[in-house]
Amino acid sequence: MDALNKVWSRFFKFDWKFGLFVILLFGIPRFILVLQANVSGGYGLVSIIFVIMWFSPFIFLTRKGRKEIGLKKPRILQLLYSFVLGALFCGLAFYITHFIYGDSLGNSFAYISKSYLLPEGQLDANRFMFFITFAISGMIFSPIGEELFFRGIVHGSFVEQFGERKASFFDSAAFALTHLAHFGIIYNLGTWSFLPVPALLWVLFMFALSQLLFRCKQLSDSIFGAIVCHAGFNFAMIYFIFYHIL
Structure with missing residues (x-):
């Protein structure tokens, strides 16, 4: 029995060509929507892409x-x-980046923090609640969607x-460039x-993170290892943003 369901097996095999197809299918609109969100501050449509990625293995x-x-x-x-x-990997990335660039726009964490829309004047009084709110969202949407997609479908199509x-290099490159x-x-x-x-x-940090996510998938003998590792990275990233940058 083929890995692809009947609808898609009419057009593809579960191989690198299919992997490239889904990278472009999801990657291009996701890339455009994130760039637009960096301007508007609204990430609702990006979250929809992540939710669609959740269901991609079933699609x-x-x-x-x-x-x-x-x-x-x-x-x-x-797990x-x-x-x-x-x-821990996020902490390493944060301190290296901060050591080199301080709080300037060359610091990826500092730049990403600017996309966090918070009510003016309320951060100091409600920092922990904002942190928890963003952390919960950050540990759910992208970790589940991106890992089922990159460490799941994309990786599997190259195996x-x-x-x-070698398949992990392809999914890592796609993840990093995205x-x-x-x-x-x-x-x-x-x-x-x-x-x-x-x-x-x-990009090098994102590629290295992807390799760690792949290893955690192997460690746990399940893609849930990659999802939980990704959630740990996002949790730490949001912690550093709220308690060391904002």
Whole structure:
């Protein structure tokens, strides 16, 4: 039985061509919507993309295909390790970035913090509540959607031709380049600009994070390891934004 369901198996095999197709199918609109959100401050449409990614294994894959990409019961203790590893990696990325760029726009964390729309004058009195609200959202939407998509469908589509290790390079590259919309191409004071060196550092961090997410998937024998590691990274990132930047 093929990994792709009947609708999609008419046009594709579960191979690198299908992987490239879904990268473009989801990646292009997501990239555009994130850039637009950097201007407007509204991430509602981006969240919709993440929710669609949640259902992507059920849209494209059979039950066998979903099991192949790791949608199965995890090793529970390894989920805790995965969360901690994700948070620690975020801490490493934050301190390296802050050491090099301080609080300038070359700091990816500082730039991303500018997209957090908060009621004026209420942050100090309600910092913890804002942190918790953003943290809960950050640990749900993108970790589930992006991991089911990148470490799940995209990764799985490259495995047969390239093997697990090389397939992880393809999904990591797609993940890292997609995140240029979040930082690297920046909007500030009404103008767009590209920061080549900070962007390269950000992309390298995102690629390294992807490799860690892949390892956590293997560690837990389930894609839930990658999801929880991603959630740990986002939790720590939001902590650093609220307690070290804003």
